[in-house]
Amino acid sequence: MRVLMLGGTWFLGRRIAERLAARGDQLLLVHRGSDRSAPGVPGVHLHTDRHDLARHTPQIKDFAPQAVVDTHALTGADVDAVLPLLPHVPTVVLSSQDVYEAFTGLQTGRCLAPVPIGEDSEVRRERHPHRGKGFPGVPDDYEKLDVEERWLARGAVVLRLPLIYGPHDWQRREEPILRRIRAGRDRIPVGAANLLWTKGYVDDLATGALSALDHRSADGLAVNLGETATVTMGAWFEQILGAAGSRARLERVADDRIPPDLALSGAPAQHLVVSVARAQTLLGWAPGDPAEHVAESVRWHLAHPPEDAWTDEDTAADDAALAG
Template sequence: MRVLILGGTWFLGRRIAERLAERGDQVLIAHRGSARSDPGVPGLHLRTDRHDLARHAGQIKDFAPQAVVDTFALTGADVDAVLPVLPHVPSVVLSSQDVYEAYTGLQTGQCLSPVPITEESPLRRERYPYRGKGYPGVPDDYEKLDVEARWLDRGAVVLRLPFVYGPHDYQRREEPILRRVRAGRDRVPVGAANLLWTRGHVDDMATGVLAALDIRSADGLAVNLGESTTVPIGVWFEQILRAAGSRTRLERVPDDRLPPDLALAGAPAQHLLVSSARAERLLGWAPGDPETRVAESVRWHLAHPPEGGWTDADAAADDAALAGP
């Protein structure tokens, strides 16, 4: 199969390209060649901003894609820029479980939605959740609901992704714990740490994309992906510590004393626990064992530490949280 990937040189997109190449598919990756891009990702590389894709319509036509995977549409305009250039072929677009009203609840400290969340659960009523907040790399008009509407009209499979972690994760999801392990800290301050937020290993997410391309039973539908069982975030922290071979322990402190990078270790009003039953039923998809996946991810991140490290300010914040009243 000839597959055109929009994006595809970062985290999940990179793994999708690798998996397609491993099984013998031909891959054309259209990407900007940003600092995070890895030129070693297998496939043909077309360096372009997606908003300039029309300039390369001839190359797209010559490649004659039999499927499209859009890994990095953040706004409605991102989709509008590419649809006129793309053939009407089976397509998969990566979305986010931030489309649900439960996400608003998690962000605002309100319980707005029952769990587990299914594809029929309430969607966010307020649009453009990052407008005016100045998050690096996130446009003001970021809105996966706009992305989904355009691609669903095209008959694509929309995969709503969870909290994704694993090798090459540029967000370094495990880093709040691993940075303390590297620094030799013997205690980590946590609050109730009972948040249930569905996670997903990058390789399992890639498997879901390939299933959606191959099986085609979810065309025109939104589908949740995520681990089969979810433990509270405090237990996930403990899994990370075990995988790292660390004796560092979690110590309960009041939520209002938590350091900023451990804010998720409090007591939330809203959980983001998501059901993947539709993916299992329609795509025959099943993720790996969560604790095994955590161990795989931790091994990679320990072997590939980020730049920068533990600072005196970090230590002071933890010490203050752990010092008691």
């Protein structure tokens, strides 16, 4: 199968591309070649911004895509720029579970939605959840609801993704714990750490994307992916410690003393736990063992530490939190 991927060189997109190539599919990867783009991802690389894709119409026609995977549409304009140029073929689009009203509750400290969350649960009433927050690589007009609206009307499968972890994670979700392990810390200040937030291992989610391309039974639908059972944030931290062979212990502190990088260890008013029953039924998909996946992820991240190191300021901040 000839697959055109918008993106395909970061984290989950990279893993999807590798899996497609490994099974013999031909790939045309459309991306800007940014610093985060992994070298050596198999396929033909077309270096261009998606908003300039019209200049490359002949190459797209020559490739004659039989399927499309959009890994990096952040705004409605991102979709509008490519829809007229792409054929009506099976399409998988990566979205986020931040489309749900529960995400607003998580951000604002209010309980706004019951869990577990299904695909028909209430979506956010307020648009642009990251506006003005200055997150790197996230535009102020970021809105996955706008992305979904456009692609669903085209018959695409929209995969709503959870908190993702695993090798090559550029957000380094486990790093708040791992950086303290590297620094030899034996006490880690956390809050109640009882947040339940569905997670997903990168390879499981790549399997879900391939299943959506192959089965076609979810065309035109949104589908949640993630774990079938979710542990608290504190239990996840303990899994990370165990996988790293660390004897450090989590120590409870008041929420107003939690270090910023451990903010998710607070006591939330809203949980974000999703049901993946639709994915299991329509796609025949099921995730693997989270304990094994956490161990695999931790091994990779310990072997590939970030450039920024633990500092004296970090030590002082943790010591102040623990001394309270």
